Amino acid sequence: xxxxxxxxxxxxxxxxxxxxxxxxxxxxxxxxxxxxxxxxxxxxxxxxxxxxxxxxxxxxxxxxxxxxxxxxxxxxxxxxxxxxxxxxxxxxxxxxxxxxxxxxxxxxxxxxxxxxxxxxxxxxxxxxxxxxxxxxxxxxxxxxxxxxxxxxxxxxxxxxxxxxxxxxxxxxxxxxxxxxxxxxxxxxxxxxxxxxxxxxxxxxxxxxxxxxxxxxxxxxxxxxxxxxxxxxxxxxxxxxxxxxxxxxxxxxxxxxxxxxxxxxxxxxxxxxxxxxxxxxxxxxxxxxxxxxxxxxxxxxxxxxxxxxxxxxxxxxxxxxxxxxxx
Numbered sequence: 001x002x003x004x005x006x007x008x009x010x011x012x013x014x015x016x017x018x019x020x021x022x023x024x025x026x027x028x029x030x031x032x033x034x035x036x037x038x039x040x041x042x043x044x045x046x047x048x049x050x051x052x053x054x055x056x057x058x059x060x061x062x063x064x065x066x067x068x069x070x071x072x073x074x075x076x077x078x079x080x081x082x083x084x085x086x087x088x089x090x091x092x093x094x095x096x097x098x099x100x101x102x103x104x105x106x107x108x109x110x111x112x113x114x115x116x117x118x119x120x121x122x123x124x125x126x127x128x129x130x131x132x133x134x135x136x137x138x139x140x141x142x143x144x145x146x147x148x149x150x151x152x153x154x155x156x157x158x159x160x161x162x163x164x165x166x167x168x169x170x171x172x173x174x175x176x177x178x179x180x181x182x183x184x185x186x187x188x189x190x191x192x193x194x195x196x197x198x199x200x201x202x203x204x205x206x207x208x209x210x211x212x213x214x215x216x217x218x219x220x221x222x223x224x225x226x227x228x229x230x231x232x233x234x235x236x237x238x239x240x241x242x243x244x245x246x247x248x249x250x251x252x253x254x255x256x257x258x259x260x261x262x263x264x265x266x267x268x269x270x271x272x273x274x275x276x277x278x279x280x281x282x283x284x285x286x287x288x289x290x291x292x293x294x295x296x297x298x299x300x301x302x303x304x305x306x307x308x309x310x311x312x313x314x315x316x317x318x319x320x321x322x323x324x325x326x
Contacts, residue, residue: 008238012247015231020254022224022326023094024262026086029216031206033086036220037079038201041193043221048187051226057184067177071185074173075192077166082193085163085326092156095259095267096138098252099275100160101326103131105285107168115172123290127281134277137270182233190225224326245286252279 026036052058063071088097106128112118139157177185206213236244256275259265267275283289 004238005240005243008235009243009247011231012235012239012244013250015228015235016247016250017254018224018228018231019251019326020098021258022220023086023089023098023255024258025216025220025224026089027094027263029213029220031209031213031217032202033083034197034200035202035206036086036217037082037193038197038203039206039217040082040220040225041079041190041197043218044225045187045190045194047222047226048183048190048229051230052181052183052187055181055183057181057187063180063184067180068188070173070176071180071188072192074170074177074185075189076196077170077173078189079193079196081163081166081170082326084159084166088156088159088163090156091152092154092160093259093263093265095252095256095265095275096153096271097156097160098255098259099278100135100138100157101164101167102252102278102282103135103161104164104167104171105282106131107165108171109285111168111172124285127284127289130284131278131281134274134281137274137277182236183229186225186229186233242287245283248286249279249283 026033029036031039049058085097085101088100091097092100109118109120109124109128113120135157139154174185206217235247239247252275256267260267
């Protein structure tokens, strides 16, 4: 492994470890979801502004008004994505919400078929069916004692699915921003979030909170937004798509472990089967596994043109898959 791939792998692993802990900070803050997302956007915007300035991404002429408009629209989807996912944490638990959220690749494939005319192969249909079976397994546990009332649990799953759908929308929109520095796109997205949520956020009330609350909100803005994006996009620039996709599954695994150790949410056996089915199907979509290769080569990734609606070259292509990452 050369130094660039090794460094990129460490950056990607770091970004995913950070992402896996975000649910803990959201719940520990004890603040309403809209307030959490607003302050994440506000503090994250200040952090990303400094990063973009240091990297020279604020110079004139780097962004056209058309690209700026697409970035703003993608920001609306990103902010909605965060609101729904954070709301799902307290209802379906961090681990379950994160597992359901990883149905994102299937949302993206469906949208690509509808709006871009992309072909859905038999292999993709098989993985879609597997992920759907996983969803059914998870929803059958809505009465499990550790997860509260059945209605709240099912609502959490619906919210996580909505978050995954908005992620897919954002990913399609970011595909229109090929060549635009991803850190700049992230800055525009969080600034959009500040503008959208300012009328609804309880700014004065949160400003009077104790230091521990501000510590969690600041961590969400600086670490889980600014630092995470720097690590994520730095890794994307250095790594092949297959490695990026493989390392991205550190995120749901860490989230499930955090949910277990921090809140005592132990998955039932049927939930474990459902989570495993969804993550396996998502991995197959991202890596471009096909049924013949699964039988003959033990899940060897296919590097062909139909690799799970995830283009194989270019920073902008990869960033479209990661743009909505929590």
